[in-house]
Amino acid sequence: xxxxxxxxxxxxxxxxxxxxxxxxxxxxxxxxxxxxxxxxxxxxxxxxxxxxxxxxxxxxxxxxxxxxxxxxxxxxxxxxxxxxxxxxxxxxxxxxxxxxxxxxxxxxxxxxxxxxxxxxxxxxxxxxxxxxxxxxxxxxxxxxxxxxxxxxxxxxxxxxxxxxxxxxxxxxxxxxxxxxxxxxxxxxxxxxxxxxxxxxxxxxxxxxxxxxxxxxxxxxxxxxxxxxxxxxxxxxxxxxxxxxxxxxxxxxxxxxxxxxxxxxxxxxxxxxxxxxxxxxxxxxxxxxxxxxxxxxxxxxxxxxxxxxxxxxxxxxxxxxxxxxxxxxxxxxxxxxx
Amino acid sequence: xxxxxxxxxxxxxxxxxxxxxxxxxxxxxxxxxxxxxxxxxxxxxxxxxxxxxxxxxxxxxxxxxxxxxxxxxxxxxxxxxxxxxxxxxxxxxxxxxxxxxxxxxxxxxxxxxxxxxx
Amino acid sequence: xxxxxxxxxxxxxxxxxxxxxxxxxxxxxxxxxxxxxxxxxxxxxxxxxxxxxxxxxxxxxxxxxxxxxxxxxxxxxxxxxxxxxxxxxxxxxxxxxxxxxxxxxxxxxxxxxxxxxxxxxxxxxxxxxxxxxxxxxxxxxxxxxxxx
Numbered sequence: 001x002x003x004x005x006x007x008x009x010x011x012x013x014x015x016x017x018x019x020x021x022x023x024x025x026x027x028x029x030x031x032x033x034x035x036x037x038x039x040x041x042x043x044x045x046x047x048x049x050x051x052x053x054x055x056x057x058x059x060x061x062x063x064x065x066x067x068x069x070x071x072x073x074x075x076x077x078x079x080x081x082x083x084x085x086x087x088x089x090x091x092x093x094x095x096x097x098x099x100x101x102x103x104x105x106x107x108x109x110x111x112x113x114x115x116x117x118x119x120x121x122x123x124x125x126x127x128x129x130x131x132x133x134x135x136x137x138x139x140x141x142x143x144x145x146x147x148x149x150x151x152x153x154x155x156x157x158x159x160x161x162x163x164x165x166x167x168x169x170x171x172x173x174x175x176x177x178x179x180x181x182x183x184x185x186x187x188x189x190x191x192x193x194x195x196x197x198x199x200x201x202x203x204x205x206x207x208x209x210x211x212x213x214x215x216x217x218x219x220x221x222x223x224x225x226x227x228x229x230x231x232x233x234x235x236x237x238x239x240x241x242x243x244x245x246x247x248x249x250x251x252x253x254x255x256x257x258x259x260x261x262x263x264x265x266x267x268x269x270x271x272x273x274x275x276x277x278x279x280x281x282x283x284x285x286x287x288x289x290x291x292x293x294x295x296x297x298x299x300x301x302x303x304x305x306x307x308x309x310x311x312x313x314x315x316x317x318x319x320x321x322x323x324x325x326x327x328x329x330x331x332x333x334x335x336x337x
Numbered sequence: 338x339x340x341x342x343x344x345x346x347x348x349x350x351x352x353x354x355x356x357x358x359x360x361x362x363x364x365x366x367x368x369x370x371x372x373x374x375x376x377x378x379x380x381x382x383x384x385x386x387x388x389x390x391x392x393x394x395x396x397x398x399x400x401x402x403x404x405x406x407x408x409x410x411x412x413x414x415x416x417x418x419x420x421x422x423x424x425x426x427x428x429x430x431x432x433x434x435x436x437x438x439x440x441x442x443x444x445x446x447x448x449x450x451x452x453x454x455x
Numbered sequence: 456x457x458x459x460x461x462x463x464x465x466x467x468x469x470x471x472x473x474x475x476x477x478x479x480x481x482x483x484x485x486x487x488x489x490x491x492x493x494x495x496x497x498x499x500x501x502x503x504x505x506x507x508x509x510x511x512x513x514x515x516x517x518x519x520x521x522x523x524x525x526x527x528x529x530x531x532x533x534x535x536x537x538x539x540x541x542x543x544x545x546x547x548x549x550x551x552x553x554x555x556x557x558x559x560x561x562x563x564x565x566x567x568x569x570x571x572x573x574x575x576x577x578x579x580x581x582x583x584x585x586x587x588x589x590x591x592x593x594x595x596x597x598x599x600x601x602x603x
Contacts, residue, residue, distance in 0.1 A: 046453050052566050053453075143453045152563035153451045154530050156539020156546045156555050157365055158358075158482070161475035196463035197470060199362070205470040243473040276475075339502070340495050347494025347549070348487035354544035355486035359477040365547045366580045369556065372548060373588040381595035394497035397515055398522060399490070399548045400584070406515075407588050411596035415603070423596035427589050434519035434550065438557050438581065441527040446561030446573050449531035 004127070007221025009214075010188040016337060017126040017134070018179025022289025023067030025060045027142065027168025030278075030286070033268045038290035039169075040067045046143065046168050054092060057141040057170070061086065061097035064170035065137050068289070072174045079103050079174075080131035083122050085114035086139045087166075087281055088148060093139045103135070112236050113190070113310030114138045115171070115284040116329040120187040122175045123331070132177045139170035140280030149200070149315055162202035164238045165274035167267060171285025182296050186222055186332035190214035192312065194325040200318045204241020204276055207309040210326030211237060212248035214307060218330050219254065230301040232256050233292065234328075235284030235308035236264035238276035263287035284308040296335060303334045339393050346392025350399040369400050376404020381412070406430050482543050489538065489545030497522055497549075519550055526551030530558040556580035 006012050024039045031042030041063065048056035061084065069076060082101060085108035086093035098105035110117040118136030125131045143153060145166040151157050175184070193210035211234055219225065226232070237245055242262050249256055263284045264277035288306060295301050307330035313322070354368050363371070376399075379385040385405040388396040396402055410430025414422025428435070500521050504514035526549075529535040535555045539546045546552050561577035578585075 143451075146454075147563055152559040153454055154533060154536045154555070154559040154562055155365075156530075156535045156537075156542070156552065156559075158540060158543045160477060195466040196458070197467075202470075202474065205474070208470070209466060240473055240475065244470055247469060247473075340498055343494045343498035344491035347497075348491030348545075351490025351545040351548045352483045352487040354548045355483050356479070358544055359479050359482055365544075365552075365556070366583060368544065368547060369553065369580060369584050370587045373584050374591050377588055377591040377595060381592075381599070392494075394501045394518065395491070395494040397501075397518070398494045398497040398550055400550065400553060401548075403519075403550060403553070403584075404588055404591070407592035408595050411592045412599050415596050415600050420600055423593055423600055426596060427592035431519075431588075433516035434523055435585065437520040437523040438527070438554050439577075441524050442554065442557035442561050442577050442581075443574065445527045445531035445558050446565055446577065449533075449562055451559070451562045452533045454536070 006186070007217070009191070009217050010186055010221035011124065012186050012222070013123055013127040013184065015127050015177065016183035016185045017123045017175040017177060018181050018183055019173055019293065019333065020176045020179050021068045021072035021174045022293045023064045023069070023071060023172040024286045024290040025064050025067065025170050026282075026286055029142070029272065030167055030169055030267060033272060035267055035287065035291045038294055039286060040290070043168075046141070053141050053143040054088065057086065057088070057093040057139050057144050058096040060141070060170040061093050061137055061139040062100055064139070064172040065097070065101060065135055068135065068172040068174050074133060074174065076101055076103050079133045079135050081106060081122070081125060082135045082137065083108055083118040084137040085109050085118065085281065087111060087145055094137070110327060110329070111310030111312050112279060112281050112284065113308045113327050113329050114281050115235060115288065116306065116308040116331050119173060119175070119184060119331050120189060120329055123184040123187060126175055126177045134175040135172055136175070137170060137172035138281035138285045140166050140168070140282040142166045142168045145280060159275060160201045161275050162199065162204065162240050164203055164236065164264060164276045164279035165268065166280040167278045167283040167286065169282035169286045171282060171289040173289055182333050182335050183337060184331050185334045185337065188214055188218040188221060188330040190328040190330070192325045192327050194323050196323045198321070198323050200313060200324065202240060203236070203279060203311040203324070204238040205244055206311045206313075206324035207237060207326035207328065208241050208244040208248060211241070211245050211307065211309050211328040212252070214328040214330050215249060215256070215305070216252055216254065218305065226254060226256055226259060229259055229303050229305050231261060232259045232305045233261045233263065233307070236277065236279040237262045237309060238264045238279065240276045266291070296333065302336065303332065306331050306333055342391060343393045343395035346388065346395030347398055348395075350396070350401060372400040373404040376401035377408040378404075380405035380408030403431060403434065485541050486543045486545035489542035490549060493546065493549040493551055496525070522550050523554040526554030527558045530555045531562070553581065553584065
């Protein structure tokens with residue numbers, strides 16, 4: 001039996017890593033949203049002076065890493081591993097940024113769940129004694145995601161009310177083996193769950209079963225209760241996904257509504273015409289590294305269950321009529337040990 | 338008067354497509370393919386001509402009208418040239434629209450760049 | 456993992472409960488009005504070309520070319536997608552929407568080159584339309600040839 005494992009899917013870190021810095025950069029639309037004051041950098045132009053949006057996304061990824069390094073007062077040469085990913089084919093934003101960063105790099109793909117996939121693996125690497133400093137980062141870009149997963153930008157189509165708006169931005173987190181916290185104390189790794197949803201314009205409904213599964217497993221594995229947490233936050237369920245998730249959990253005896261927030265709902269105002277809310281790997285990354293870290297530092301929240309959720313579809317799988325598998329990874333962020 | 342008729346006919350055809358999109362989740366691409374095929378069938382049956390008599394441009398501007406032109410073109414060509422008309426009629430009748438779409442499409446894609454949505 | 460059909464159906468019912476329905480009436484009205492207005496623009500050009508002495512068939516071809524030009528131009532300057540946002544099918548179904556479906560991917564994918572990017576992608580939607588339209592017309596032609 002693995003010594004640090006709790007229950008079926010959770011690990012408890014014996015040497016919990018500290019989150020020592022977060023770097024965030026967002027696009028113009030996110031910069032007009034309610035969380036604008038919490039981001040390090042807001043782009044005026046979402047091409048970021050580059051020839052393509054793919055190049056712009058990779059540059060944001062790189063800059064988020066550099067912003068976090070600067071805040072932590074570290075050089076990239078002091079980082080043991082970069083764990084990063086994005087939504088584009090062959091995760092080119094992360095890999096092309098790593099080409100410039102000159103650091104040992106693990107490329108990850110878990111769709112929008114990559115944010116907590118990276119944090120979980122980073123925490124394990126530190127707890128295992130394989131690293132002192134880890135950077136995890138993710139990015140997404142509305143215009144690169146639209147053309148890969150949906151329609152050309154200038155095509156005159158209506159977005160359904162269930163659809164979500166891919167966040168333009170990038171977020172990076174630095175984990176350290178020593179520090180004053182906040183600490184990552186537990187991580188629950190999700191299973192891929194698929195209840196047959198096929199509508200690529202309704203990611204919330206595709207991801208909700210996986211999200212509910214991971215949250216319930218987390219409580220069972222750790223013995224924590226809802227009362228132990230000040231905040232339970234998901235990555236990009238959106239309004240539709242939130243309502244379904246709350247019902248699924250309520251049916252299993254977990255009423256989390258009073259403690260619950262979703263990054264995708266918080267990042268945009270309803271007047272910004274994003275329908276169900278924000279999404280994308282950057283959605284959870286910029287809200288975590290911008291808004292949430294500052295709330296934790298200011299003592300608003302002491303113990304948070306943070307869970308990024310991913311819809312593991314591809315344009316090919318959608319065209320072939322496959323349903324959309326979902327996944328969710330949860331981590332416990334706590335100011336005390 | 339022909340403006341009112343065109344407005345009503347064109348509007349009706351688009352409204353039916355909107356119901357299909359909202360009720361069946363048909364994508365825009367499938368709507369266009371469905372309409373052009375349906376237009377060709379209605380044209381082949383000689384029904385669509387009546388809609389054009391009533392609605393004028395309201396019936397020719399929607400993609401149904403494009404399908405109808407293909408069918409009418411084929412029928413005319415078969416009458417004139419026999420079997421070879423089966424293969425030449427459709428595109429001959431619609432050559433103007435298709436060539437314009439290809440050419441203007443290419444030219445404007447050279448001149449303009451897409452902008453991100455707000 | 457085996458698919459649990461019963462569980463999937465149960466979940467589908469829950470998910471459907473929370474799915475916001477499209478604003479059907481508003482969408483239909485907008486599609487009707489915009490589709491009607493685009494048709495009237497077509498009617499205006501039709502009347503114009505007829506008044507210049509063109510035959511009905513030539514005038515219709517000229518109207519198609521004119522409308523395709525307008526749709527392509529409005530797409531280029533970035534207006535057509537704004538119309539499409541509220542008009543829905545009202546701007547998809549007219550021939551201007553056909554032009555939009557050609558120009559929008561061509562613009563978007565020219566960064567992937569002018570052959571496999573712009574030129575290939577411009578037929579993403581127009582290609583199927585022409586394939587099904589032409590094929591249907593050929594079947595109609597064959598039937599007509601053998602029945603007449």
